[in-house]
Structure formats: structure tokens, C-alpha cells
Amino acid sequence: xxEVEQDPGPFNxxxxxxxxxxxxxxxxxxxxxxxxRQDCRKEPKLxxxxxxxxxxxGRFTAQLNRxxxxxxxxxxxxxxxxxxxxxxxxxxxxxxSYIPTFGRGTSLIVHP
Amino acid sequence: xAGVIQSPRHLIKEKRETATLKCYPIPRHDTxxxxxxxxxxxxxxLISFYEKMQSDKGSIPDRFSAQQFSDYHSELNMSxxxxxxxxxxxxxxxxxxxxYGYTFGSGTRLTVV
Numbered sequence: 001x002x003e004v005e006q007d008p009g010p011f012n013x014x015x016x017x018x019x020x021x022x023x024x025x026x027x028x029x030x031x032x033x034x035x036x037r038q039d040c041r042k043e044p045k046l047x048x049x050x051x052x053x054x055x056x057x058g059r060f061t062a063q064l065n066r067x068x069x070x071x072x073x074x075x076x077x078x079x080x081x082x083x084x085x086x087x088x089x090x091x092x093x094x095x096x097s098y099i100p101t102f103g104r105g106t107s108l109i110v111h112p
Numbered sequence: 113x114a115g116v117i118q119s120p121r122h123l124i125k126e127k128r129e130t131a132t133l134k135c136y137p138i139p140r141h142d143t144x145x146x147x148x149x150x151x152x153x154x155x156x157x158l159i160s161f162y163e164k165m166q167s168d169k170g171s172i173p174d175r176f177s178a179q180q181f182s183d184y185h186s187e188l189n190m191s192x193x194x195x196x197x198x199x200x201x202x203x204x205x206x207x208x209x210x211x212y213g214y215t216f217g218s219g220t221r222l223t224v225v
Contacts, residue, residue: 034213043202043216044155087154091210098210099145099168102154 003027004090006103013110017078021106023088024070032098033064035073036087038105044087047073078110114138116205118217125193125224133188133220137205143167144186145214146178147202155202161186162208193224 006023013019025033033050048055050062050071061074075082088103117136125131137144143162147155148171157170161180172178175193180186190197200221204214 032210032213036213041200041221043218045216046213049211049213089214097168098143098206098208099157099160099170100204100210100214101157104154 002104003101004088004103006086006088006106008104008106010107010109013078013108015078015080015110015112017110018074018076019078019108020072020074021086021088021108022070022072023103023106024068025088025090025101026069027090027092028066028069029092030069030090032091033062033071034089034100035060035062035071036089036102038085038087040085044089044102047086075108078108080110080112083108083110116203116215116217118201118203118220120220121218123220123222125222127193127195127224129193129224131190131193131222133190133201133203133222135186135188135203135205135217137184137186137203138215141205141207141215142184143206143208143210144180144184145204145206146172146186146188147204149200149202149219151199158188190222195224198222198224 035047036044038044054063085105145160146158149155158172160167164180178188204216206214
């Protein structure tokens with residue numbers, strides 16, 4: 001079982017739709033959580049960090065549920081330009097390692 | 113703002129040849145990570161360095177080695193290349209605790225023929 005699991009999708013949604021992705025992690029000692037966006041054949045780019053209290057950045061909302069060991073990403077009012085793969089990234093922190101561990105990624109396709 | 117610089121962007125090698133990939137981290141980032149990403153796969157951790165010392169080791173083949181130099185740039189050396197080594201190789205850098213995430217370079221696309 002992978003340490004970080006994501007539904008690979010693809011999620012195929014119309015413009016303007018709201019879409020949500022979940023990511024589960026197996027190590028309860030995990031301390032830092034991030035969502036990255038990766039376009040085809042490009043490098044992953046940080047979309048947002050995920051904080052315990054949840055956080056929002058424009059149309060994007062990230063939440064952390066430590067009890068159930070998952071994080072989520074909500075995208076409102078989807079744009080064509082949101083089409084990409086969204087990678088969940090977790091690190092354990094000082095108790096283990098700061099190595100970013102990736103999920104397989106969730107593919108989002110936004111169509112007109 | 114300065115980003116993580118990787119070179120070369122593209123590399124074509126024949127089987128059994130060697131390749132050297134370079135990574136220049138963001139200034140004042142003391143930790144460098146190397147990843148291999150095959151088609152349709154998530155990035156697989158190879159190796160990391162903190163303050164010029166090897167920090168963690170992942171699924172790096174014995175044919176590969178890496179080091180971090182005094183100026184914090186890192187090099188991934190790959191020998192006896194195999195067809196299966198064809199992939200995107202990313203370098204990322206961060207401060208040690210990475211509270212604010214990691215910054216990736218644009219990657220080196222290695223094709224072994």
C-alpha cells in the first residue's frame with residue numbers, strides 16, 4: 001500500500017463546476033501537507049500548503065482531517081486552465097524525514 | 113525570483129553510456145532532493161542531501177550516485193544506462209524543515225536509446 005493514496009481519476013467536469021479531490025496518508029506522524037499541480041511533461045508546482053485549520057486561496061480550498069488521515073482540495077468555478085494533475089504531497093517532519101512523499105496524482109479535465 | 117535550475121533540459125544517451133545531471137538550488141535552500149518520474153507515474157524519490165551530506169536514500173539504483181558540492185549544487189551521475197532509465201528527472205530544493213513546501217526545477221528529460 002502506498003503511503004499517500006489518491007484517486008487517479010480522471011475527473012471530467014464542465015467549466016464552472018465545483019470539484020473535490022481527497023488524498024489519504026498512512027503515517028499518522030505526518031506533519032506537513034501540500035497540494036501540487038503538474039501540467040503534462042512539466043515540473044510539479046506548489047498550489048497550496050494545507051494547514052490544520054484549513055485554508056483558502058481564491059477558488060481553492062484545502063482541508064486537513066488528522067483523525068481520518070486525509071486532506072482534501074476543493075476547486076470552485078472550474079476554469080479550462082485548471083486542467084492538470086493534482087499531486088498530494090506529505091512529509092513526516094523531524095520525527096522521520098522531511099522527504100516529500102507523493103501520491104499518484106488526480107487528473108482533472110475541465111471542458112467547455 | 114531565482115528558481116531551481118536543472119541542466120541539461122534534454123539528454124539522449126545510448127545504452128551502457130553515462131550521464132550527469134546538474135541541479136542548482138534556490139539560494140539559501142540547504143536541502144536538495146532528486147526524483148525520477150516515468151510516464152504516467154508519480155515522482156519517485158531517489159536521494160537527498162542536507163548541508164552537502166547525503167540525508168536520505170530512496171529507490172536509487174546502485175548504478176547511480178550523487179553528491180552535493182560546496183556551493184550547494186548537486187549532480188546525479190548515472191552509469192551503465194538502461195532503456196528503463198528513460199524518464200524525467202526532477203531536482204527540488206527547500207529549507208530543511210520545508211514548512212512552506214518544495215520548489216522543483218524544470219527537470220531533465222533523459223532518453224536512453
